[in-house]
Amino acid sequence: MASEPARCSMCAIRDKAVCGALDPNEIKGLNQIARWRTYKAGDVILVDGAKSDMLANVVQGVVKLTKSLDDGRQQIVGLVFPPDFLGRVYRPDSQYFAEAATDVELCTFPKEGFERFLHDHPNLEHRLLEHTLSELDACREWALLLGRKSAEEKVASFLLMIAKRAPRLGCQHSGEAGPTKFALPLSRADMADFLGLTIETVSRQITKLKSKGVIDLVSTRDLSVPSLSKLETVAHQEAA
Amino acid sequence: MASEPARCSMCAIRDKAVCGALDPNEIKGLNQIARWRTYKAGDVILVDGAKSDMLANVVQGVVKLTKSLDDGRQQIVGLVFPPDFLGRVYRPDSQYFAEAATDVELCTFPKEGFERFLHDHPNLEHRLLEHTLSELDACREWALLLGRKSAEEKVASFLLMIAKRAPRLGCQHSGEAGPTKFALPLSRADMADFLGLTIETVSRQITKLKSKGVIDLVSTRDLSVPSLSKLETVAHQEAA
DNA sequence: CGCGGGATTGAGCCGAATCAATGCAGGTGG
DNA sequence: CCACCTGCATTGATTCGGCTCAATCCCGCG
Numbered sequence: 349m350a351s352e353p354a355r356c357s358m359c360a361i362r363d364k365a366v367c368g369a370l371d372p373n374e375i376k377g378l379n380q381i382a383r384w385r386t387y388k389a390g391d392v393i394l395v396d397g398a399k400s401d402m403l404a405n406v407v408q409g410v411v412k413l414t415k416s417l418d419d420g421r422q423q424i425v426g427l428v429f430p431p432d433f434l435g436r437v438y439r440p441d442s443q444y445f446a447e448a449a450t451d452v453e454l455c456t457f458p459k460e461g462f463e464r465f466l467h468d469h470p471n472l473e474h475r476l477l478e479h480t481l482s483e484l485d486a487c488r489e490w491a492l493l494l495g496r497k498s499a500e501e502k503v504a505s506f507l508l509m510i511a512k513r514a515p516r517l518g519c520q521h522s523g524e525a526g527p528t529k530f531a532l533p534l535s536r537a538d539m540a541d542f543l544g545l546t547i548e549t550v551s552r553q554i555t556k557l558k559s560k561g562v563i564d565l566v567s568t569r570d571l572s573v574p575s576l577s578k579l580e581t582v583a584h585q586e587a588a
Numbered sequence: 589m590a591s592e593p594a595r596c597s598m599c600a601i602r603d604k605a606v607c608g609a610l611d612p613n614e615i616k617g618l619n620q621i622a623r624w625r626t627y628k629a630g631d632v633i634l635v636d637g638a639k640s641d642m643l644a645n646v647v648q649g650v651v652k653l654t655k656s657l658d659d660g661r662q663q664i665v666g667l668v669f670p671p672d673f674l675g676r677v678y679r680p681d682s683q684y685f686a687e688a689a690t691d692v693e694l695c696t697f698p699k700e701g702f703e704r705f706l707h708d709h710p711n712l713e714h715r716l717l718e719h720t721l722s723e724l725d726a727c728r729e730w731a732l733l734l735g736r737k738s739a740e741e742k743v744a745s746f747l748l749m750i751a752k753r754a755p756r757l758g759c760q761h762s763g764e765a766g767p768t769k770f771a772l773p774l775s776r777a778d779m780a781d782f783l784g785l786t787i788e789t790v791s792r793q794i795t796k797l798k799s800k801g802v803i804d805l806v807s808t809r810d811l812s813v814p815s816l817s818k819l820e821t822v823a824h825q826e827a828a
Numbered sequence: 829c830g831c832g833g834g835a836t837t838g839a840g841c842c843g844a845a846t847c848a849a850t851g852c853a854g855g856t857g858g
Numbered sequence: 859c860c861a862c863c864t865g866c867a868t869t870g871a872t873t874c875g876g877c878t879c880a881a882t883c884c885c886g887c888g
Contacts, residue, residue, distance in 0.1 A: 396827075415732040418827035423735040425728035436725075438718055443725050470710035477717045478678055480724060485676075485683050487727040488665035492655040494734035495663040495784025499876065536835060544735025549876055551836055568835065568884090587636070587658035739844065776867060789844055791868055808853095808867065 361431030369475035387448040394446035403435035409452030424542035503553040504583035601671030609715035627688040634686035643675035649692030650773040664782040743793040744823035
């Protein structure tokens, strides 16, 4: 087992992940401490409040980050798609649960080794900063949604986000022609936890969007959007 | 006008701001491009979507970061206290409004110059990364509040946060003795926008907390908390 | 075919929003 | 000095969106 030197060059996310900041020589060093791991949908990856030695690039699948109150109420505070980075550097513990929303592949690093590597490679740290800033922007965007949007707007905004980030289904050009088809990476329950709603409300809103002709349900997990701009109108994306 | 070489050494936040990463020699260089600015409560500092050349350390006062929908709904997505950093590096525009919640003093830098400086001083970039990570943690914490907490819990959580971050009023030891007194840096309207509530609901919840004996209103902006732990109980801070 | 877990649908309720009035403090000008 | 105004905060009455509880439905699977 252990490291395959050639692996990074074939990695699907080589350039887009934080590793993109490194040249072939440097990446060899990082690869020395990398370890590939896979998780099944539902597997727990990190535990809130617990010490964790793991950092990772998400290579495939979607990871949900959740926080919860002691009475069981739960909120998904972030979704991690490829080629995003997972884990909290410079703290021994994780601040939230991380759970595989779908089957997941990670390229993991021990925290200490990765942090040393960061220290020796300012380029990599720069890249990580850029990534963290984007996540912060996204989180603030989400705060607007959680605090001020109606259930319908929340669901529409979520579908829009997935339409933009998740891989398309079927053959499709980026050219505007034809409906956008994609699979939802989350169950209704997860969508509810992400949007600050209940399962029932999510379901009702989806039905409503369907009957309005804004979306088309192929199956519970696969949908088709005839016009993204109509969906955008319903979602009320923010001003300016 | 222009730079006073000696100023940084007397700066109230010298060690705690991102500048803490720099030695006296380096800080002289940064000070060359720094400019002091003051704002009155209510002044706009950054405009959502607009190009902005400004970055800054908050030296005094509180800045609110808001996002809004085109129909006027508004959400405060972050509060910036001293010695926090304000502004978005590596993007030409700001993603949100920044507005002085109280009178504010900033130590500002032109974006381009600061970014060059960052590039030449990995220590500073490291510090900025640490700071950004903390902000992200805080934002996710807030997502849990916005998505899952009741109005009473939201208000209690907010008061608790202020109690911890805002300067105390009157003489007070950190030792547990006596009530905690402090001033609210936000109006009821701002609190509502921060908590995803209406003004009326915020007001009612404050009245309720008062009648429960959890807090004591000295004036609308000044309050006293006999027992922080009682407030914590009401706020339902999250599980381990 | 029956079972089980996720999703949908329905009925009723409740918490927070809305609409509307009143209170209160600070500032201004007669 | 007081009357008045203006902006913020409080309080009350009513409405409504989303939650709760509960019953089906649907689909994959043993």
